[in-house]
Amino acid sequence: MTYTFTCSQGHEPKSFTVEADNDDEALAKIMEKAAPHLQQAHPDMANMPPEEAKKIITGAWTKS
Numbered sequence: 001m002t003y004t005f006t007c008s009q010g011h012e013p014k015s016f017t018v019e020a021d022n023d024d025e026a027l028a029k030i031m032e033k034a035a036p037h038l039q040q041a042h043p044d045m046a047n048m049p050p051e052e053a054k055k056i057i058t059g060a061w062t063k064s
């Protein structure tokens, strides 16, 4: 399955796309892929508890 998470908080939309077999795998991959972006553009999000980041990502991603 392909998971796409688009971050558009305060900037041009930026998409992170990963291939994963399930939600847990997809979440881990997206968090890894988005980490540099979060640290650069959203230091507050980069430092939020994993549970909070999980809610934001899983609430906004699309699966196809």
Ligand SMILES: [Zn+2]
Residues within 6 Å of the ligand: 007, 008, 009, 011, 014, 037, 041, 042
């Ligand atoms: Zn962003």
